[in-house]
Amino acid sequence: MPGEPLSATPARAAAFVRQDPAPACPPPPSGQGVFAAIGDNLFGGWRSSMMTIAALALLGLALPPLLRFLIFDAVWSAPDGELCRAPGAGACWAFIARKLPYFAYGSYPIGQRWRVDLTLAFGAALIVWLLWLDAPGRRLAAFLFFFAYPILSFLLLHGAPSFGLPTIDSDLWGGIFVSLLVATVGIVASLPLGILLALGRRSSLPVLSLACAGFIECVRGVPMITVLFMANTMLPLFVPESLAPDRLIRPLIGVALFASAYMAEVVRGGLQAIPKGQFEGAQALGLRALPTLRFIILPQALRHVIPGIVNTFIGLFKDTTLVAIVGIFDFLRTVDSARLDPVWAGPTISATGYVFAALFYFVFCFSMSRYSLFVERRLSRGRDR
Amino acid sequence: MPQDNQKPAIEIIAVNKWFGAFHVLRDINLSVAPGERIVICGPSGSGKSTLIRCINRLEAHQSGKIIVEGTELTGDLRKIDEVRREVGMVFQHFNLFPHLTILENCTLAPIEVRKMARAEAEAIALHYLGKVHIPEQAHKYPGQLSGGQQQRVAIARALCMNPKIMLFDEPTSSLDPEMVKEVLETMAELAREGMTMLCVTHEMGFARQVADRVIFMDAGAIVEINGPEAFFSDPQHERTKAFLGQILK
Numbered sequence: 001m002p003g004e005p006l007s008a009t010p011a012r013a014a015a016f017v018r019q020d021p022a023p024a025c026p027p028p029p030s031g032q033g034v035f036a037a038i039g040d041n042l043f044g045g046w047r048s049s050m051m052t053i054a055a056l057a058l059l060g061l062a063l064p065p066l067l068r069f070l071i072f073d074a075v076w077s078a079p080d081g082e083l084c085r086a087p088g089a090g091a092c093w094a095f096i097a098r099k100l101p102y103f104a105y106g107s108y109p110i111g112q113r114w115r116v117d118l119t120l121a122f123g124a125a126l127i128v129w130l131l132w133l134d135a136p137g138r139r140l141a142a143f144l145f146f147f148a149y150p151i152l153s154f155l156l157l158h159g160a161p162s163f164g165l166p167t168i169d170s171d172l173w174g175g176i177f178v179s180l181l182v183a184t185v186g187i188v189a190s191l192p193l194g195i196l197l198a199l200g201r202r203s204s205l206p207v208l209s210l211a212c213a214g215f216i217e218c219v220r221g222v223p224m225i226t227v228l229f230m231a232n233t234m235l236p237l238f239v240p241e242s243l244a245p246d247r248l249i250r251p252l253i254g255v256a257l258f259a260s261a262y263m264a265e266v267v268r269g270g271l272q273a274i275p276k277g278q279f280e281g282a283q284a285l286g287l288r289a290l291p292t293l294r295f296i297i298l299p300q301a302l303r304h305v306i307p308g309i310v311n312t313f314i315g316l317f318k319d320t321t322l323v324a325i326v327g328i329f330d331f332l333r334t335v336d337s338a339r340l341d342p343v344w345a346g347p348t349i350s351a352t353g354y355v356f357a358a359l360f361y362f363v364f365c366f367s368m369s370r371y372s373l374f375v376e377r378r379l380s381r382g383r384d385r
Numbered sequence: 386m387p388q389d390n391q392k393p394a395i396e397i398i399a400v401n402k403w404f405g406a407f408h409v410l411r412d413i414n415l416s417v418a419p420g421e422r423i424v425i426c427g428p429s430g431s432g433k434s435t436l437i438r439c440i441n442r443l444e445a446h447q448s449g450k451i452i453v454e455g456t457e458l459t460g461d462l463r464k465i466d467e468v469r470r471e472v473g474m475v476f477q478h479f480n481l482f483p484h485l486t487i488l489e490n491c492t493l494a495p496i497e498v499r500k501m502a503r504a505e506a507e508a509i510a511l512h513y514l515g516k517v518h519i520p521e522q523a524h525k526y527p528g529q530l531s532g533g534q535q536q537r538v539a540i541a542r543a544l545c546m547n548p549k550i551m552l553f554d555e556p557t558s559s560l561d562p563e564m565v566k567e568v569l570e571t572m573a574e575l576a577r578e579g580m581t582m583l584c585v586t587h588e589m590g591f592a593r594q595v596a597d598r599v600i601f602m603d604a605g606a607i608v609e610i611n612g613p614e615a616f617f618s619d620p621q622h623e624r625t626k627a628f629l630g631q632i633l634k
């Protein structure tokens with residue numbers, strides 16, 4: 001043994017030995033309670049106080065006219081644009097109320113609109129079922145949503161003469177339901193496609209990895225509008241006339257491909273964050289490549305990049321407005337055309353229409369953002385490293 | 386004690402391996418009998434990890450033969466699967482799956498690889514978690530356990546596949562000193578039950594107590610193999626002496 005044990009030298013007394021336990025004390029008083037927090041955060045120091053006062057002044061300038069336009073001076077009900085044209089009138093909500101069916105369904109025949117309602121109701125129910133993490137039978141929900149629902153929606157929306165549902169040409173489709181359709185297809189297709197592309201790009205087979213990287217870079221390197229135009233004009237060149245996809249399907253494919261390229265890069269970021277040891281741990285247990293991906297790698301990789309995934313979804317949701325370029329009557333396009341109606345035309349109509357559209361998009365995007373935060377918090381519960 | 390008349394659990398014959406131009410394993414020859422406990426030591430970078438990772442094909446060797454439980458390791462995926470089912474491995478950094486509970490960590494491979502029913506897999510997992518003395522942690526996540534507990538879970542996870550051979554790659558090197566003992570004790574128990582073990586470690590007390598043979602590696606080659614008594618009291622090679630002189634100081 002090197003050196004002597006300490007106990008052998010009782011003569012050398014320790015410099016300090018605590019005799020009684022250290023008592024626990026309450027924290028210092030500041031930082032407790034709402035008022036203290038407000039005081040500290042808004043008026044802690046002169047710089048902070050100046051900023052607070054400036055912000056309050058700005059709010060004071062902007063809020064009253066905004067509230068007056070949106071609420072106090074707004075026209076809530078009117079048979080036509082007469083009242084809204086009156087000087088000093090605010091937002092013309094009556095116009096929105098009147099045009100709501102058009103905003104929702106486009107030119108879908110009025111007698112058949114229950115079919116859209118039914119499709120949306122089914123979709124909403126299934127999505128709630130899927131997103132509610134503690135719901136029973138989520139596997140069944142996933143099966144219904146990803147396999148049964150697309151078929152059902154197609155039959156309902158497009159029609160099935162043999163079931164007594166007349167065919168409704170997609171030229172007549174429009175409004176919110178088309179926007180939701182494009183967004184849903186884009187979101188549902190882009191995640192799996194993006195995962196495949198990301199895995200392909202990381203593959204050790206040079207051909208596969210080059211092809212995936214090439215696709216991703218090409219799609220990311222051009223504006224979405226270009227992709228839509230190409231989908232619209234070039235798809236029909238590759239397939240015979242009779243098989244040429246429907247006017248609405250083409251931009252759907254374009255949107256899905258565009259979003260999946262972005263998704264692929266997000267997912268790749270998540271894959272790169274997985275330590276090599278996770279693959280080795282799985283391999284050593286005898287797990288093959290596919291189960292390793294499914295049970296070990298993807299759950300962790302996707303969890304790392306939930307914010308990025310939802311960010312892509314939100315971008316995609318707003319980008320669906322671009323399908324108007326290739327002649328699809330999405331929600332924004334219906335707003336845009338409704339405001340030209342001479343019955344309603346007036347100085348506030350455009351502003352009202354666009355505020356309404358902005359609200360619509362905001363509600364959806366904000367919900368997605370909040371939901372993703374909720375999922376992140378849920379998933380990190382008890383699993384912190 | 387190993388019996389000489391049995392066919393070896395692992396046979397490594399004239400194995401060479403390169404990383405690029407770097408000759409990492411040089412003419413390795415080793416035969417491990419069933420039930421034999423082998424401790425491998427040597428300076429950092431001498432190829433110890435690479436050698437035991439070749440035994441379950443986490444690394445591919447480029448020449449020579451490795452035969453595990455009668456199956457020769459080649460590029461053939463089915464052979465690799467066969468070998469990996471018989472060989473458990475414990476890593477320096479545990480490599481537990483952080484998003485799965487302890488129980489799920491232990492049942493995943495039996496269910497997916499051995500196609501075991503969930504209930505049976507769980508019963509087996511709880512049995513082995515009991516053997517490594519942490520049955521009460523089954524529903525926690527790895528991040529909630531101490532390093533020593535995590536490493537014992539990793540051992541239980543490997544045992545759930547009912548392997549014939551266990552490989553350990555510096556299982557205590559990333560543990561705080563007070564946790565080293567609990568992991569070494571778990572490994573010693575396993576050794577007493579007759580598991581074939583290859584263990585890369587610098588815990589010389591463990592080597593003395595458990596090993597049938599101690600191997601010293603340096604610069605990609607096996608420099609010395611001997612029984613633990615002789616290895617520690619009477620090392621033959623100069624480099625072995627120098628190495629032992631350093632770590633036993």
Ligand SMILES: Nc1ncnc2c1ncn2[C@@H]1O[C@H](COP(=O)(O)OP(=O)(O)O)[C@@H](O)[C@H]1O
Nearest residue numbers: 404407409427428429430431432433434435436
């Ligand atoms: N994947 C790899 N690629 C290139 N060199 C490697 C790789 N893995 C290990 N090495 C090198 O091989 C040598 C032996 O590594 P290793 O077997 O991990 O040594 P040990 O476990 O004995 O410390 C080291 O010099 C290391 O840098």
Ligand SMILES: [Mg+2]
Nearest residue numbers: 433434435555
């Ligand atoms: Mg090593």
